[in-house]
Amino acid sequence: MDQRLHEAAIQGDVIILHQIVKEDPLVLHRVNSGWFGGSPLHVAALYGHADFVTEVLHLNPELTEVLDSSQHSALHLASAKGHVKIAQTLISANPDICLARDKDGRNPLHLAVMKGKVDVLKVLVQACPHAAQVTMDRGETIVHLCVMHDQLDSLKQLVNTIKSKEFVEAKDGRGNTILHLAVANKQIEVLKYLLTNATVDVNLANASGYTALDIFAQIRKDMKISDNIIDSMEDELQKAGAIRGKDLTWVQWLPKKKETLMVVASLIATIAFQAGVTPPGGVWQDNSNGHIAGEAVMAYNFPELFPHFLRANTMGFVTSLSTIMLLTSGLPFKRKIFVCILVVLMWLTITSMAGAYAISIIVIAPKIYKTSLGHTTVIALTVWYSLMTILLLAQMVRLIGKAFEEEHSRHLVAKRIQKFSTVKSLLRHLNGSSNSVQLSHTNV
Template identity: 45%
Template sequence: MERRLYDAAVQGNKISLLDLLGEDALLLDRFITGRYPETPLHVASMLGHLEFVHEVLTRKPELAKELDSHKSSPLHLATAKGYLQVAKSLLQVNPDMCLVCDIDGRNPLHIAAMKGHLDLLKELVQARPWAARVLMEQGETILHACVRCNQLEALKLLVGRVSDHEFLNCKNHEDNTILHLAIAAQQTEVINFLISSTTIDVNCVNEDGYTALDILSQNQKDMTNKQIVESLRRMGATQAKENPLSSSQLKAIRTKILLSPWEQPNAVSKSKKRKHGKRIVHSNKNGDWLERKRNILMLVASLLAAMAFQAGVNPPSGVWQDNGPSGFSTTESNGKNHTAGLSVLADNHPRAYTRFLIYNTTGFLTSLSIILLLISGLPLRRRFFMWVLMVIMWVAITAMALAYSVSIAALTPDHSYSSVINILGTGILVWIGLMLILLLGHTIRLAFRLIKLAFRLIKYILKLVMRLVNLISPRHRV
């Protein structure tokens, strides 16, 4: 029956699939529990049989995370062939497969970028944007892969959506940036884009001590190279080597730079492997950290919202069980009557009830706000947004703590009131001190990040100003 199911997957025959499942309802489960080189979902995804894929995913969505003998998921295969609708179906079931790497260390985003499937790449980036920042096993970024495969549009898309200055200037195991690769491959359009539209560092030095300007031919007769050299010099590019390289030296250096990492088995030293291994782990940890924070915030916000709701509908001291005069006793009612189902605290301690209501409502609404933001689909994948959500969470927790204090104070008899107030006052002071320390620590971290970002922005603006000045003012040469 497995053979017949494979044949149905090759043909994309949905009717045969349903007939086989009618004969054996556990047929698909055997591909999860058994050892097979690939599943029928792999075959159908690779061949683009959308209806077959949809039927399998409807009945057994767990198959979306199964890997074949090359550690490729169905999403890897659909992405490689450019089947957009198949990939969308797989993403709806399990978007985390964007993070899974195959035997060559490539996840589906790497494959989409290398193949130039822009629509697919957009979907994958939208599903899991931080997957684009995972390094491949060879120590190269997805931007390196775009340049190696001459995929300029994919490079522009990724630079605009997931790249920053640090990631843009990331080096591979030979310390070559994407600018080194683009110049070695003589990709003029890529070079012009990097120089004019990004914050690429034009003076990065690779492990052999060459900058981008060093590996460019200084032959003035080559007009293309001449224009690139002038553009680099306007950006402040310099040569690390005093003497220009000969044509044969340039050819040898460019060949070495362009040689694929997997074609250089002895090129990666142990120290380089350790360094780039740390980068991969750091990138994965960053995504894991954000996901853990989201899950924790959602859990705590849900608990606080449930507590606040329960306290609101069942306030301290409970509610009146009958209609009658209000007050601590019938003689102290002052002619006021209470109504069954209304708050006892509101009648006996109206000011305390008002404070309790303010604090409890604040905690309830802030908790609901966190839940709403987390499920809204907004791109809250940056540490800054997580910091904002944590501040909102602090407000919610503090409001619930104040609501607790008001409730305890209102429920305490007169003979114990002073001691309880002292205990609550001490607890509140300790709590405020702890909150201020945490807020100060996170604010200092955020300030350092903003200062670094400001310096990068100023540097980029200065480069733009220098470029404009060089374009406007005439150049005089002696």
């Protein structure tokens, strides 16, 4: 670049620019990409000389496409420095320059975010919203840069402008969302904003299968001292219903099967109701021989089985209705306690209906088959109830073991904190003693 032209760009001297162009009309047309210092447009954009930039573009608009040795356009430099007027001028001359990428794969919007230039970012996003969704070479999006460089205001501007759930939940090359990064970097304000104002799924897993709560658990495990930020993060994640990656299976399973469960529970409730008002064998049609019309024939012919049938049928009816109520209540099934209740209700429903069915078969079977059917039914129910009991006990043991493990982990953290506090107190005491000794020597 001509030395006089370079100095004029640094000073923003339009008069000298015109003198140079008058002497050499092609001086601005001999600028090529790859120059170390860039073009006069780069220099003026860097130093914030808006009038100089306007005049250069009037003389040669194609300079907006020239890149320096780092593949930066003039808009890259203006965005990084926060020169709003220059950015507007450059965009007016060439809107597509918003998509220009430097050697690290960053466009002007990325640099504006990294430097926290919210006013420039607003102008760039309005001019070219598509540029905000361009990923860098390692897969990071512009929202990842907001969190990586702790630019909450830039993040708010982007979320409010580009109202897209997919945009906020975008993943980088390792599958991390901005929620993962906010937890990993202990950015409590970003975390609060994402969980309260942005439509972000708190339980998205990265490429390693870890959720935000998994990352938090690792931070908590490695923590050797008390940290108010960590405690605040834990409260926010718990309120949002965050879960561990290993528990994602049942959380993802329920929404897919919710409609099926509703249909099954409704059918069971219908069958149980019908069996309750019209038991196997029907009801008496007249008032004679000690019975009344409408009473169950089964109650007289099988008095020892009828109460068991009613109990099993009623249990199945009530638990199926409870399942329907639970599914339609809008309760947060991201909390495992509600899923456990739902599973137990379904177990009770199916088990109760199995018992009611077995009794019904015995009642309606001819006498010639009652003995064999009775044995078969007893064996089948015994196997079924044993299997359900084993599954229930196994689940209880697993939950108790998990509770003990979490309690042990909290105990270790508490011991670390206590140990650190003791050492800190001892050091404070020794420091005080040392100061006292020095004071005594001074007095002597």
